[in-house]
Amino acid sequence: MGTDVNAITERIYEDVLRRNPAQPEFHQAVREVLDSLAVVLARHSEFAELKTVERICEPERQIIFRVPWQDDRGEVHINRGFRVEFNSALGPYKGGLRFHPSVNLGIVKFLGFEQTFKNALTGMPIGGGKGGADFDPKDRSDTEVMRFCQSFMTELYRHLGEYTDVAAGDIGVGGREIGFLFGQYKRITNRYESGVLTGKGVGWGGALVRTEATGYGAAFFASEMLKVRGDSLDGKTVAVSGAGNVAIYAIEKVEQLGGKAVTASDSSGYVVDERGIDLEVLKQVKEVERARISAYADRVPTARFVAGGSVWDVPCQVAIPSASQNELDSHAAVTLVRNGCQVVVEGANMPCTPEAVKVFQEAGVAFGPGKAANAGGVATSALEMQQNASRDRWTFEHTEARLEEIMREIHASCHATAEEYGAPGNLVLGANVAGFLRVAEAVHAHGLI
Numbered sequence: 001m002g003t004d005v006n007a008i009t010e011r012i013y014e015d016v017l018r019r020n021p022a023q024p025e026f027h028q029a030v031r032e033v034l035d036s037l038a039v040v041l042a043r044h045s046e047f048a049e050l051k052t053v054e055r056i057c058e059p060e061r062q063i064i065f066r067v068p069w070q071d072d073r074g075e076v077h078i079n080r081g082f083r084v085e086f087n088s089a090l091g092p093y094k095g096g097l098r099f100h101p102s103v104n105l106g107i108v109k110f111l112g113f114e115q116t117f118k119n120a121l122t123g124m125p126i127g128g129g130k131g132g133a134d135f136d137p138k139d140r141s142d143t144e145v146m147r148f149c150q151s152f153m154t155e156l157y158r159h160l161g162e163y164t165d166v167a168a169g170d171i172g173v174g175g176r177e178i179g180f181l182f183g184q185y186k187r188i189t190n191r192y193e194s195g196v197l198t199g200k201g202v203g204w205g206g207a208l209v210r211t212e213a214t215g216y217g218a219a220f221f222a223s224e225m226l227k228v229r230g231d232s233l234d235g236k237t238v239a240v241s242g243a244g245n246v247a248i249y250a251i252e253k254v255e256q257l258g259g260k261a262v263t264a265s266d267s268s269g270y271v272v273d274e275r276g277i278d279l280e281v282l283k284q285v286k287e288v289e290r291a292r293i294s295a296y297a298d299r300v301p302t303a304r305f306v307a308g309g310s311v312w313d314v315p316c317q318v319a320i321p322s323a324s325q326n327e328l329d330s331h332a333a334v335t336l337v338r339n340g341c342q343v344v345v346e347g348a349n350m351p352c353t354p355e356a357v358k359v360f361q362e363a364g365v366a367f368g369p370g371k372a373a374n375a376g377g378v379a380t381s382a383l384e385m386q387q388n389a390s391r392d393r394w395t396f397e398h399t400e401a402r403l404e405e406i407m408r409e410i411h412a413s414c415h416a417t418a419e420e421y422g423a424p425g426n427l428v429l430g431a432n433v434a435g436f437l438r439v440a441e442a443v444h445a446h447g448l449i
């Protein structure tokens with residue numbers, strides 16, 4: 001039986017490679033899920049008969065479009081926009097938009113694939129999708145970003161809808177961009193369709209806690225992982241990478257839970273502050289001034305800026321990589337283990353390479369995969385949609401309590417599934433299997449579509 005199911009997953013992987021050439025991030029994401037599914041296929045022969053895994057690996061729809069816009073000097077630029085509507089078995093497609101020069105179809109597909117399982121893990125009625133553009137918002141004026149967002153939405157709007165496809169932020173897309181995107185959608189459609197985008201401003205349909213949700217959720221998830229080990233974040237030294245939405249609020253919640261976050265980074269390097277990151281300064285530098293991370297060290301005497309280099313050289317007990325995919329490789333993992341790191345929680349999507357994950361698992365380091373650990377953002381987006389649909393508005397405390405409860409449930413479900421499928425403590429397997437089963441059961445119920 002074992003050989004058979006492995007042969008099935010191998011054949012599926014070969015097929016994915018052949019049909020999706022030159023998309024290494026998508027291949028990597030599929031490989032990781034397939035590696036977890038042999039145990040499922042061994043128990044459920046119907047998944048092989050009905051080609052359930054193959055269907056879930058194939059996006060329902062892939063949209064690529066031209067985005068022309070003019071900069072402040074009148075120069076014309078052409079970018080490429082994407083929306084991959086991956087799976088709608090559990091609800092409307094739901095997932096963020098990424099604006100970064102590295103964006104291509106393979107990256108959007110990897111993110112949409114991950115999103116499908118992540119959204120299933122939240123237990124909310126949302127399918128999986130992702131989008132973005134190879135636009136670099138860095139050093140662009142507000143008016144340039146607005147013109148880009150308007151041009152982008154002028155094509156994207158026809159694919160979105162609160163019951164069809166609901167977009168949100170990701171790297172390079174924060175509150176400012178969501179505002180411009182929503183404004184253009186409203187203008188074109190002549191509809192105040194609040195539920196079509198999440199991460200809106202709290203004054204016009206946004207939910208309290210959505211800004212903080214992914215980072216807070218990752219910290220709650222770390223807390224749950226430590227609890228299983230009879231421990232807590234209290235007194236722990238924590239290394240965080242990134243200095244964007246996820247990183248800033250992971251640091252904030254770690255500090256509220258008694259931990260000490262000592263690092264932050266961006267693509268220029270990292271800062272280390274042994275006294276604990278001063279959040280007020282970090283928010284001023286990154287959220288208000290949109291400056292480089294070195295500006296933090298210029299203002300905080302206890303901090304030091306390291307140009308380039310690896311933030312994972314800084315000794316810590318808990319690591320929360322929160323910048324981008326494949327930012328933590330096996331070399332960094334070995335360094336973390338050598339320095340006594342006990343828990344790694346992915347705040348970003350797939351920030352650890354497969355080799356790094358292997359190093360952690362072999363060393364007995366508890367590892368929380370992104371599709372579970374960073375699901376707090378999308379879960380709170382679903383809470384935003386719920387408030388929009390009922391024309392209601394929840395308090396910060398109520399929404400945060402819901403977020404904490406959802407993160408606890410996601411952790412419990414991954415933990416229990418890992419045990420049930422013979423891999424206690426393996427949250428990668430637990431998350432993949434629990435997420436897959438929810439999607440697969442709905443896919444079957446809908447017939448061959």
Ligand code: NDP
Binds near residue numbers: 266325327348375
């Ligand atoms: P932001 O744009 O707010 O911040 C990203 C941060 O990571 C910036 O500090 C950026 O530095 C750094 N970064 C990005 N790419 C690279 C790179 N290639 N090398 C080094 N540093 C890099 O994005 P978010 O915080 O929203 O997203 C971070 C991660 O979390 C992504 O993987 C995203 O998919 C994931 N995520 C986000 C969610 C959300 O709600 N926002 C939800 C779930 C997952 P610089 O400015 O120099 O580029």
